[in-house]
Amino acid sequence: MTDTPKRDKIVVRNLYKVFGDRPQEGMRLVREGRDKDEIFAQTGQTVGVVDANFNIREGEIFVIMGLSGSGKSTMVRMFNRLYEPTSGSIEIDGEDITRLNDEGLRKLRRDTVSMVFQSFALMPHMKVIDNVAFGLELGGISREERHQRALHALEQVGLAANAESYPDELSGGMQQRVGLARALCADPPILLMDEAFSALDPLIRSEMQDELLMLQEEKQRTIIFISHDLDEAMRIGDRIAIMQGGVVVQVGTPDEILKNPANDYVRSFFRGVDVSKVLTARDIARRTQVTLIDKPEQGPRAAIRMLETHDREYGYVIGRNRRFLGVASLASLDEARKADAALEKALLPDCPTITPETHLGELMNVVATTPYAVPVVDEDGRYAGAVSRSALLQALDNVIGDEKPSGASTDAAPTEAREGV
Amino acid sequence: MNARFNPLQPFDTLQLPFNEWVRDFFNWISGARSFFRAIRQPVDWVLDSVEGILQALPPGLMIVVIALIAWQLVGPRLAIGSFLSLLFVGMIGAYPQTMTTLALVLTAVAFCAAIGIPLGILASRSDRFEQGLRPVLDTMQTTPAFVYLVPIVVLFGIGNVPGVIVTIIFAVAPLIRLTNLGIRQVPKDVIEAALAFGASPRQLLWRVQMPLATKTIMAGVNQSLMLALSMVVIASMISVGGLGQMVLRGIGRLDMGLAVIGGIGIVVLAIILDRMTQALAQSERERGGQRMLDRGPIGLMRRLAARGKGAEQASAAQPNTAPARSDAAA
Ligand SMILES: Nc1ncnc2c1ncn2[C@@H]1O[C@H](COP(=O)(O)OP(=O)(O)OP(=O)(O)O)[C@@H](O)[C@H]1O
Ligand SMILES: [Mg+2]
Numbered sequence: 069m070t071d072t073p074k075r076d077k078i079v080v081r082n083l084y085k086v087f088g089d090r091p092q093e094g095m096r097l098v099r100e101g102r103d104k105d106e107i108f109a110q111t112g113q114t115v116g117v118v119d120a121n122f123n124i125r126e127g128e129i130f131v132i133m134g135l136s137g138s139g140k141s142t143m144v145r146m147f148n149r150l151y152e153p154t155s156g157s158i159e160i161d162g163e164d165i166t167r168l169n170d171e172g173l174r175k176l177r178r179d180t181v182s183m184v185f186q187s188f189a190l191m192p193h194m195k196v197i198d199n200v201a202f203g204l205e206l207g208g209i210s211r212e213e214r215h216q217r218a219l220h221a222l223e224q225v226g227l228a229a230n231a232e233s234y235p236d237e238l239s240g241g242m243q244q245r246v247g248l249a250r251a252l253c254a255d256p257p258i259l260l261m262d263e264a265f266s267a268l269d270p271l272i273r274s275e276m277q278d279e280l281l282m283l284q285e286e287k288q289r290t291i292i293f294i295s296h297d298l299d300e301a302m303r304i305g306d307r308i309a310i311m312q313g314g315v316v317v318q319v320g321t322p323d324e325i326l327k328n329p330a331n332d333y334v335r336s337f338f339r340g341v342d343v344s345k346v347l348t349a350r351d352i353a354r355r356t357q358v359t360l361i362d363k364p365e366q367g368p369r370a371a372i373r374m375l376e377t378h379d380r381e382y383g384y385v386i387g388r389n390r391r392f393l394g395v396a397s398l399a400s401l402d403e404a405r406k407a408d409a410a411l412e413k414a415l416l417p418d419c420p421t422i423t424p425e426t427h428l429g430e431l432m433n434v435v436a437t438t439p440y441a442v443p444v445v446d447e448d449g450r451y452a453g454a455v456s457r458s459a460l461l462q463a464l465d466n467v468i469g470d471e472k473p474s475g476a477s478t479d480a481a482p483t484e485a486r487e488g489v
Numbered sequence: 490m491n492a493r494f495n496p497l498q499p500f501d502t503l504q505l506p507f508n509e510w511v512r513d514f515f516n517w518i519s520g521a522r523s524f525f526r527a528i529r530q531p532v533d534w535v536l537d538s539v540e541g542i543l544q545a546l547p548p549g550l551m552i553v554v555i556a557l558i559a560w561q562l563v564g565p566r567l568a569i570g571s572f573l574s575l576l577f578v579g580m581i582g583a584y585p586q587t588m589t590t591l592a593l594v595l596t597a598v599a600f601c602a603a604i605g606i607p608l609g610i611l612a613s614r615s616d617r618f619e620q621g622l623r624p625v626l627d628t629m630q631t632t633p634a635f636v637y638l639v640p641i642v643v644l645f646g647i648g649n650v651p652g653v654i655v656t657i658i659f660a661v662a663p664l665i666r667l668t669n670l671g672i673r674q675v676p677k678d679v680i681e682a683a684l685a686f687g688a689s690p691r692q693l694l695w696r697v698q699m700p701l702a703t704k705t706i707m708a709g710v711n712q713s714l715m716l717a718l719s720m721v722v723i724a725s726m727i728s729v730g731g732l733g734q735m736v737l738r739g740i741g742r743l744d745m746g747l748a749v750i751g752g753i754g755i756v757v758l759a760i761i762l763d764r765m766t767q768a769l770a771q772s773e774r775e776r777g778g779q780r781m782l783d784r785g786p787i788g789l790m791r792r793l794a795a796r797g798k799g800a801e802q803a804s805a806a807q808p809n810t811a812p813a814r815s816d817a818a819a
Contacts (some may be wrong), residue, residue, distance in 0.1 A: 148685055170689075178687035189682035193700045193772065203686040205696075234774060250686070 077258065077290040078124040078147065083156035085142050085314075088113035091154045104313050116142035118314040120156070126257075127288035129280075131301040133337065134311035140294045143311070144260045147292065148181045149173055160258070178207045182251040186263040188243045190235040190250075197222065197231040200249045207254070214253075221249040224283060241272035245279075252283070261293045265300065277304050298337060302346050310334050322346065344464060349431055350424035352463045353444040353453030360385045360411065362393055368405040368414055372398065382440040384451060385415060392451040395419045395440055421445040424452050428463060435460050515643045525644050532657075533650045535599060540592035548584050552576060559761065561785035563768040567761070574757045583732065583754040590721055590731035591758060593649060597656040597717040602710060605661045609668020609706070610694070619669060626662045634659055634723045642727050652721065652729030660716035664709035671705025672698045707770030714766055718759050722751075732758075 086094035094113030097106075104115040117139045124130045132140045145151040147158060149165065157164045165176060182203065190199050197218050198205070204214035222228045225245040235243055244264065251259055265273045281304060284291065295301045301308050302322045309319045310333075318330040326346060329335040360371045360383040375383050375398055383401070385393040394415030396404075404414035420434050421443050435442050441456035494502050519525070546554065552575045560568035578587055612619040637655045645651035675698050683697045699706075725733030732754040739748025782788065 150681060150685055174687040174689060176687075177685055183682070183685040185678055185682055187678045189676075189678040191679060191683075191697060191701075202683075206683075206687050206689075206692055 074125040074127060076123040077126040077161065078292075079157075079159040080120050080122050080124075081157045081159070083117055083120040083143075083146065083158060084154045085116035085139070085146060085151060086113050086154045087116055087142075095154055115139075115314050116151070117146070120316045122309060122316055122319045124290060124292065125307075126290055128306040129284065129291045129293055129304050131293045131295055131305035131308045132311060133295055133298070133301050133308055136296075138311040139314040140311055141262050142314075144183075144262055144292055144294060147258075147260055148177050148183060174206075178203055179254060180256050181258045181260060182254060182256045183260040183262070184244070184247045184251045184264040186266050188235070188240075188247045188267070190243060190246055192235055194234075195231070196227070196233050196235065196238070196246050199235060199246055200231075200253050202250060203254045218249070218253050221253040222246075224252060225249045225279065241268055241276065244268060244276065248276075248279075257289055259289055259291045261291060263294050263296065266296060273300070274303075280304060299345070310337060323351075327351070344429035344432070345427055347428050347463055348424060349422050349426045349428070349444045349455055350452065352428065352459050353424070353455050354441075354459055355453045357441055357454045357456075358383045359451065360396065362387045362411050366411065368396075368401045368409070368411055371396065371411060371414070372401050372405065375401070384443055384454060385411060386451050390450045392421070392443060392445045392449060395443065397440070419443070422455065423447065428460065431455060432460065515640060519644055528654065529645060529650050532596065532600065532653050536592060536596045536649060536653055539596050539599075540589065543588040543592050544585070548579055551588070552579070555761070557786050559765065561781070561787060562765045564785075567764050571757075571761045574761075578754050578757055581750050581753070583735065583750050586730070586732045586735055586751070587754045587758060589649075590718075590733065590754070593653055593656065593721050593729065593731055594714065594717045594758070594762070597653050597660060597721075598710065598714050600653070600657045601661045601664050601713040601717070604657070605664030605709070605713065606668050606706065609665045609709075610672065612665065612669040613672035613698075622665070626665060629658060629662045634720060635726075638724070638727050647727045649729050651727055652724035655724055655727070656717050656720040659720045660713040663712040663716065664706075667709030667712065668702065668706050671702030671709075674705065675701045703772070704770050707766060711763060711766040711770070714762050715759065718755060718762070722755065 084095060084098065086098065088094060088111070090111065090113060093111050094107055094115060097111065097113075098115055098118055102110075104118075107113055107115055120143065132143060134140050142151055146153045147160075147165075149168070153166050157166055159165070160176075160180065165173075168176060191202065194202070197215055200221050201209075201214040201218035204217060209217075219228055219231060222231055225248050227242060227245050227249065230238060230242065230246075235246065238246065244267070247264070251261075265276045268276060277300060280291070283289075293301075293304065295305075305322060307319060307321055308325055310317050310325065310330075312333045318325055318334050320328075325334060326338055329338065358374055358378045358380045360366070360374060362385050371383055375381070381398055383396050385396055387393045393412065396411070396414040397416060400414040400416055401411075404411070407413070420438055422431050422434065422445070424444055424446050431442070435455055435457055441454035441459070443454045444452040446452050543551065552572055555575060556568040556572040559571045575584075575587070578584060608622070612622050637658060641651050641655045641658075645654055672694075679697060679701070680693065683693050688697065721729065721731060722733035722736055725731070725737040728734075732751045735751030735754070736748050739745065739751060779788075782791065
């Protein structure tokens with residue numbers, strides 16, 4: 069998402085939803101700043117969504133997370149107006165869908181926004197192929213054409229062979245593939261997926277996630293995906309929105325939220341997250357190691373003094389333009405000094421390096437078997453810090469939430485001073 | 490008021506002329522003759538046509554037709570069973586009465602369906618309508634069948650047509666209830682999915698709710714049918730013809746034979762009609778994926794026709810026009 073800024077597909081502005089027979093009364097209290105429980109106790113109106121403002125970009129997978137009852141389903145159901153917004157606007161491609169009339173709304177649902185349900189919600193009386201073609205049938209497409217397109221959608225999810233089955237003859241995973249095919253059939257640019265994979269067992273679930281990512285690679289749709297499962301959100305989400313009691317408390321990339329949770333609620337979400345799959349070398353690399361600049365006037369002697377002042381065994385040798393050259397130890401530097409050789413001669417052989425994008429899980433081995441902190445080198449060959457065993461252990465141990473993760477960005481500034489000679 | 494009020498005998502003085510009020514009410518309401526004639530008319534017309542058809546066929550042919558229908562809808566066993574039992578009913582001398590009763594029941598059920606299913610649909614769509622309807626249905630179902638007879642006679646007179654009308658009133662309630670129930674039982678997520686894919690209210694009803702409610706609605710039809718059969722006997726007291734009349738006369742004359750013959754006819758009809766409506770409630774899937782037209786006598790005929798045609802074409806040596814098989818109905 070960092071490279072080309074994408075167009076906003078859905079723009080949500082001041083969106084509210086109050087359930088009940090007197091929503092306006094609820095609205096008044098919400099605007100006064102009362103909270104959900106108070107409003108319910110006082111008026112019997114249930115607050116679903118409060119003043120939501122965010123944009124969803126074209127082609128991204130936008131995950132909405134939050135505790136049960138935080139308003140996630142309410143939010144996405146307003147995107148196709150299964151629930152009528154109480155106030156505010158939702159623009160899709162610049163058009164405010166809250167103003168659509170019945171006919172316009174049906175057209176939106178048939179052509180633009182389709183939905184995958186947690187409970188699959190297939191029509192039990194229809195064959196798989198008719199289920200998939202259901203949206204087209206409602207739109208009055210001829211039987212022949214809609215079956216052809218439905219078959220194509222079924223091929224995309226690998227179920228063409230089951231076209232003539234009935235839904236209850238399929239396993240849960242297969243049924244949800246049918247649900248996905250049904251949503252893909254009319255080739256809509258927007259998919260709403262309300263805990264679409266939550267009812268599936270873990271293995272099938274990750275299979276379906278892969279499937280979704282593959283489909284997304286073939287053709288970029290805008291997908292709004294509700295999830296309870298942080299790993300799932302991290303895995304497939306380009307950006308995540310976190311909801312709390314109807315309020316969208318934070319929107320951002322998984323990394324941004326992980327590093328800068330807006331409040332304790334958000335932080336508590338990331339408690340127990342499997343950091344080895346989420347954090348990368350970039351996140352835990354520290355610049356606390358002594359760096360030795362390789363220039364003519366700086367020989368092994370000066371380097372040894374540097375290391376001794378900082379009480380370090382190893383130095384990280386950097387050349388012009390911060391290019392990483394290698395690691396030198398006190399012992400190798402001493403040898404080079406005796407031989408009166410240049411700094412380069414003191415570099416240790418077979419020095420491993422890792423890229424900033426390496427996940428913690430993948431770098432455990434190399435960090436564990438290397439006697440010194442493993443240098444992190446970016447694709448331009450520049451030094452980006454080092455991962456020590458203690459930093460890795462701390463990160464893995466750090467059940468995030470009690471303190472900020474030791475992000476590189478915050479640590480970098482003070483340690484910069486120690487670098488260079 | 491010279492009689493003194495005695496609290497121990499309050500009913501000596503406290504009396505309501507309720508009986509007269511009811512009588513006056515019915516006298517007044519039966520003044521609207523044209524209204525009741527308008528109600529009679531369609532019932533009269535349908536009953537005449539149905540009975541005409543049933544009586545027009547010679548009994549031998551009629552029994553075979555019923556057996557074929559049984560075969561088509563249910564299977565060969567019911568076909569043989571209904572053939573033999575109708576034969577027996579005819580041999581004990583109850584054939585014409587059986588046809589009369591069949592006509593009465595079919596007419597009543599047709600009207601029950603025409604009235605009950607739409608009302609059930611309405612009730613399923615509006616909670617308020619359902620709430621208003623419920624006490625009416627409760628009353629209709631709990632009022633003893635005999636009680637219906639008097640006002641019906643006052644308003645419509647006696648004979649087969651008032652008999653059908655009273656049967657409709659008696660038998661329609663479960664169909665309304667079950668239609669309402671069947672539609673309301675359609676899972677919420679399926680409805681939501683249909684709406685999410687752009688179903689209009691009408692599409693929702695006809696492509697999702699009604700197909701999924703079919704089983705329950707057909708159970709309602711079945712109930713109506715059974716109630717209609719039992720009512721037709723009671724309605725013989727307002728001189729409705731048919732098997733009920735035989736039973737009633739048998740009781741009146743203490744003629745056991747006559748009563749039992751009428752009873753057998755009713756039981757035979759009940760079993761055949763019950764099986765047929767239950768089979769109608771089955772979906773194509775439950776019948777093993779066979780479509781109605783591919784099975785039973787019709788399927789047999791179609792297969793024979795297709796083979797004949799195939800043979801013709803083979804002899805004409807035109808391989809490019811394949812025999813039109815079951816896909817003709819697609
Ligand atoms: N149809 C409805 N009528 C009344 N209240 C509703 C309705 N749907 C949701 N609510 C209320 O709105 C609030 C948000 O519910 P919502 O279903 O959006 O939560 P959710 O985040 O999707 O939860 P879950 O994770 O359990 O699915 C809840 O308090 C709920 O009771
Ligand atoms: Mg939900």
